[in-house]
Amino acid sequence: MAARRALKAVLVDLNGTLHIEDAAVPGSQEALKRLRSTSVMVRFVTNTTKESKQDLLERLKKLEFDISEDEIFTSLTAARSLVEQKQVRPMLLVDDRALPDFKGIETSDPNAVVIGLAPEHFHYQTLNQAFRLLLDGAPLIAIHKARYYKRKDGLALGPGPFVTALEYATDTKATVVGKPEKTFFLEALRGTGCEPEEAVMIGDDCRDDVGGAQNAGMRGILVKTGKYRAADEEKINPAPYLTCESFPHAVDHILQHLL
Amino acid sequence: MAVWSERLAGVRGVLLDISGVLYDFGPGGGTPIPGSVEAVARLKRSHLKVRFCTNESQKSRGELVRLLRRLGFDISEDEVTSPAPATCQVLKERGLRPHLLIHEGLRSEFDEIDMSNPNCVVIADAGEGFSYQNMNKAFQVLMELENPVLISLGKGRYYKETSGLMLDVGPYMKALEYACGVEAEVVGKPSPEFFSAALRAIGVEAHQAIMIGDDIVGDVGGAQRCGMRALQVRTGKFRSVPGWAHLP
Numbered sequence: 001m002a003a004r005r006a007l008k009a010v011l012v013d014l015n016g017t018l019h020i021e022d023a024a025v026p027g028s029q030e031a032l033k034r035l036r037s038t039s040v041m042v043r044f045v046t047n048t049t050k051e052s053k054q055d056l057l058e059r060l061k062k063l064e065f066d067i068s069e070d071e072i073f074t075s076l077t078a079a080r081s082l083v084e085q086k087q088v089r090p091m092l093l094v095d096d097r098a099l100p101d102f103k104g105i106e107t108s109d110p111n112a113v114v115i116g117l118a119p120e121h122f123h124y125q126t127l128n129q130a131f132r133l134l135l136d137g138a139p140l141i142a143i144h145k146a147r148y149y150k151r152k153d154g155l156a157l158g159p160g161p162f163v164t165a166l167e168y169a170t171d172t173k174a175t176v177v178g179k180p181e182k183t184f185f186l187e188a189l190r191g192t193g194c195e196p197e198e199a200v201m202i203g204d205d206c207r208d209d210v211g212g213a214q215n216a217g218m219r220g221i222l223v224k225t226g227k228y229r230a231a232d233e234e235k236i237n238p239a240p241y242l243t244c245e246s247f248p249h250a251v252d253h254i255l256q257h258l259l
Numbered sequence: 260m261a262v263w264s265e266r267l268a269g270v271r272g273v274l275l276d277i278s279g280v281l282y283d284f285g286p287g288g289g290t291p292i293p294g295s296v297e298a299v300a301r302l303k304r305s306h307l308k309v310r311f312c313t314n315e316s317q318k319s320r321g322e323l324v325r326l327l328r329r330l331g332f333d334i335s336e337d338e339v340t341s342p343a344p345a346t347c348q349v350l351k352e353r354g355l356r357p358h359l360l361i362h363e364g365l366r367s368e369f370d371e372i373d374m375s376n377p378n379c380v381v382i383a384d385a386g387e388g389f390s391y392q393n394m395n396k397a398f399q400v401l402m403e404l405e406n407p408v409l410i411s412l413g414k415g416r417y418y419k420e421t422s423g424l425m426l427d428v429g430p431y432m433k434a435l436e437y438a439c440g441v442e443a444e445v446v447g448k449p450s451p452e453f454f455s456a457a458l459r460a461i462g463v464e465a466h467q468a469i470m471i472g473d474d475i476v477g478d479v480g481g482a483q484r485c486g487m488r489a490l491q492v493r494t495g496k497f498r499s500v501p502g503w504a505h506l507p
Binding site: 119120122123124125127128131132135147148154155156157158160161162164165166167168169170171 | 385386387388389390391394395398399402416417423424425426427429430431433434435436437438440498
């Protein structure tokens with residue numbers, strides 16, 4: 001740790017870290033301003049499968065966060081950049097609300113499959129269609145592989161099981177683009193001219209935010225808001241670089257010790 | 260080709276897969292694969308014992324046999340080993356009350372099974388029944404059980420309909436396994452118990468039998484692991500994929 005380079009970038013998770021649903025974490029707007037008064041670059045990174053950047057931005061504005069669209073990097077952004085990199089025409093198995101993030105992408109005569117959380121598309125015929133594309137060699141790109149999520153009416157299947165189904169049917173492996181994948185964190189830094197060793201990630205999910213970032217070579221700070229449960233910090237090895245109460249505390253630590 | 264007579268030496272019984280070997284499923288029931296009606300008749304005229312061994316799980320055994328007879332095949336219900344009756348036996352033996360994620364056409368096979376207050380999930384090729392809602396319901400039943408039991412009628416990846424390749428039960432079984440962190444119990448090919456039951460029915464030992472199928476894993480691999488010989492046909496779901504030819 002002695003050879004750590006100076007901090008150049010801070011990655012911040014959104015839901016659970018800056019805000020919880022429609023309420024800001026107390027003191028967060030103020031803390032973000034303090035962070036911005038320094039020389040570090042700030043990026044906002046989140047796993048989302050159904051909210052477009054525009055949706056996220058509107059919510060953040062309502063909560064009076066000073067954030068611009070090009071500072072947000074989501075798992076949908078990551079999927080889009082992979083699609084552009086591979087120059088493929090995807091069949092988009094994503095929630096209709098996520099479609100704006102794929103605006104301008106050619107989707108006719110598809111030769112790839114992008115799969116997110118899209119209960120309204122997870123039906124036999126649609127999955128058969130995706131399956132046939134994969135069998136013809138189309139790559140499978142998964143926004144993430146969550147097993148299930150909590151809905152008002154109880155637990156509901158996430159995209160993971162359907163990704164697994166298609167993987168099994170075609171004997172292939174999906175490229176997963178969201179947190180905690182290493183490539184997600186590296187992509188988020190692309191264009192910043194900053195190495196992983198010069199970045200820190202702040203989030204409430206010990207495995208996906210902190211573990212993922214540390215695996216990519218960054219430092220990880222776990223905050224005890226959002227989905228945090230007691231002893232979460234013991235779930236990963238090596239342990240988080242730091243565990244603290246909330247985003248404002250994390251910012252204070254950065255200002256005092258990392259700059 | 261003299262090798263063939265050696266490789267077939269001592270064969271007394273033939274297990275025949277149905278879908279993709281005898282016929283392709285499709286609108287109006289399906290179409291026989293050219294020459295197969297006559298070939299089944301020739302086999303039955305020979306000294307060989309013939310047993311139909313299928314993972315068909317969209318329709319009941321009775322309905323399947325009626326369809327095949329309409330297509331011209333010489334076949335009767337008691338010549339068929341299929342997973343639904345085998346599953347009912349497992350359910351009865353273990354006092355299991357299933358939540359069914361199956362095709363409507365198969366439901367009659369479970370007429371005598373108690374389905375109140377389910378303590379397991381039975382999944383079969385549900386076709387259009389594989390909706391998000393139905394998958395979710397099965398998932399929720401499993402998540403509420405202390406010891407979740409998932410029984411799958413076969414675990415095939417896909418099969419061929421006249422309109423193209425379709426996802427079989429296997430991928431949906433894998434989806435539930437992944438979601439719930441359980442491992443399904445498979446009734447049907449390639450499970451050894453299933454092949455043994457088919458062989459017992461014609462009184463033939465594994466080393467005296469040959470399995471004919473279009474599925475390299477379910478039919479060919481499964482049968483060979485049980486000590487049978489196996490022959491893969493290039494109809495049905497067969498695809499010439501590099502590498503497959505090198506499987507033992």
